[in-house]
Amino acid sequence: MRIDSAADLDLSDSGPIELSAALIDRLRATRAAVLNALATGAPVYGVNTGMGALSKVRLTEAEQRIHQRNLLLARAAGGEPWLPPAEARAVLMGRLKTFLTGDSGVSPELCLQLVAFLNSGLSPAIPAGGAGSAGEIIPLAHAFGPLAGIGSLLVDGAVVPAAGKLPSFELGPKEGIALLAGIPGATGRAWLQVSVARRLTDTLSLTAAGGIAVIGASRDPYSPLCARGDELLAAELEVILRAAGPEAEPRSLQAPVSFRVAGQVISHLRRSVLRLEEAVERAFTGVTDSPAFLDGDFVGTAGFHGIDLAAHCDQLVAALAHAAEVSTARIHRLLDPGVTGLSAQLAVEPGPQAGLVTVHKRAVATSHYLRRLALPSAIGALETSAGQEDVQSFSWEAAGVLGEAVRLTREVAACELLAVHQAFALSRRPVPAGLRELFGAVADVVPPIVADRPFGVDLARLLDRLV
Structure with a gap:
């Protein structure tokens, strides 16, 4: 399935996904604008600030460099039962579809990492229940931790560490909070x-x-x-x-x-x-x-x-x-x-x-x-x-x-x-x-x-x- 825009992504297609060069270029242009806006130092929730009740806490540059990955750690508080593979894939596809609109401002490299995850046939261990938040941060932390080499996968019904199963990827500014934002999973x-x-x-x-x-x-x-x-x-x-x-x-x-x-x-x-x-x-x-x-x-x-x-x-x-x-x-x-x-x-x-x-x-x-x-x-x-x-x-x-x-x-x-x-x-x-x-x-x-x-x-x- 070759994708030129978010509208082209058909969740019913179980075949390999490929992002067009034109789409990657648009994502790269949006990402450049996002990085320029962040360079001003103005407070941006979850990027250079804490989350939730800690949003008034400003993060140092050193803290910001690890913050996006850390967002996926403590929020992965769910457990069994896990979503079956078809539902887990629907969650990943839903996230990719929202990323391709450009609203999240993530890099094309993160989108390609997500595409590689989908094409691999690997299934993240996503808790079926226990969201309990204004959005879906708990299940989404489980779903997308493997993109950053953390979290778990389901292999033949067993839970195994995700580390080493996908290409290594370092989340950039705003990309951790973008993975946790919205309601792509429920959708x-x-x-x-x-x-x-x-x-x-x-x-x-x-x-x-x-x-x-x-x-x-x-x-x-x-x-x-x-x-x-x-x-x-x-x-x-x-x-x-x-x-x-x-x-x-x-x-x-x-x-x-x-x-x-x-x-x-x-x-x-x-x-x-x-x-x-x-x-x-x-x-x-x-x-x-x-x-x-x-x-x-x-x-x-x-x-x-x-x-x-x-x-x-x-x-x-x-x-x-x-x-x-x-x-x-x-x-x-x-x-x-x-x-x-x-x-x-x-x-x-x-x-x-x-x-x-x-x-x-x-x-x-x-x-x-x-x-x-x-x-x-x-x-x-x-x-x-x-x-x-x-x-x-x-x-x-x-x-x-x-x-x-x-x-x-x-x-x-x-x-x-x-x-x-x-x-x-x-x-x-x-x-x-x-x-x-x-x-x-x-x-x-x-x-x-x-x-x-x-x-x-x-x-x-x-x-x-x-x-």
Whole structure:
């Protein structure tokens, strides 16, 4: 991937990264301006001063020479559990993307060191929790210490010292604080979940359509006429109606609510994913460094307060929790002969066989866990740094909760997908044309269910390949 500007950096590209000569020249010009501005001796937070409550302390020239590296030392106060490699890479990519805007004023050599880190395939040991600051200084200190030969890496699941694993690099003026500034980690991690959540939403939509088809539900609630004033809902209803196909003889005048509201639930989930994607774009486009180098001056900013990103992560978590609860309710209804006209609990021989009752129970437990995650992350600010940092947005934590919520909702979706698959098998109804690709893929990984077995194995296959 050849990069000419920050906009060119695609976080989904896992291939090698190369910065163009023109981009390197622009970074070098900005760096020269930064060094000229610093040469005046005017106070610049975190460069020739202390940090936080110690920002009034001026540093000597000797102290400044080691200060940027020292910033990464004491702030690396986190611990296990560590982020998985995909999330760690998203953090590094997020930082590189912000550096390429020029706001940080770092050297092209630091950017190239970061590129070398990404291209190496090495993964820094970044704590999943414990940010606790107005920005992300604790996890970012862990993430970028290896650039300066300190900190740790994860190699085959083991934590090893980073020293000697990357080319030696000495951080210059402002480069340590630049590595710790803003919310690149939460932004990168949130971006990572957007694409997963979008695929998950598609699966939930088609799975719900399968349930609607297999129980012979009335198609009235899915008429686009019911979506007046809401284009997103209208589009979702059309998707569900097309996938489920027509039903000439509904089993009842009204299906259970969990089936009837599928369009509203899933379109809300899509809207929440879209809003988070927009918040991620704002975070990457906006100014989050502090101090940022803007129009030739160092400007103290509040861009590290990622409330916009945190709030939209929280909104998506709530949407996922609701979608999972509705999905869990549909699973329960699919086990009911009064709703489906099929055998109890979708067992081939009810009584001697338990059927899928415990699959529903797993979904219940998972939904309950999801519900506990739905408390907004941004609530609960506490003072730190002797009152200098008296509020936080907890965007790092919000991104982490979102990742967990996506994982749990995928589990529930797999449970519903398995139940709908078995309901089709027992009903002998033909799978509608719009659902044949999905349920054909399910049949490829789930053998026919003719007796009880450890259904966790089937769910694991669905999670690994389809959900």
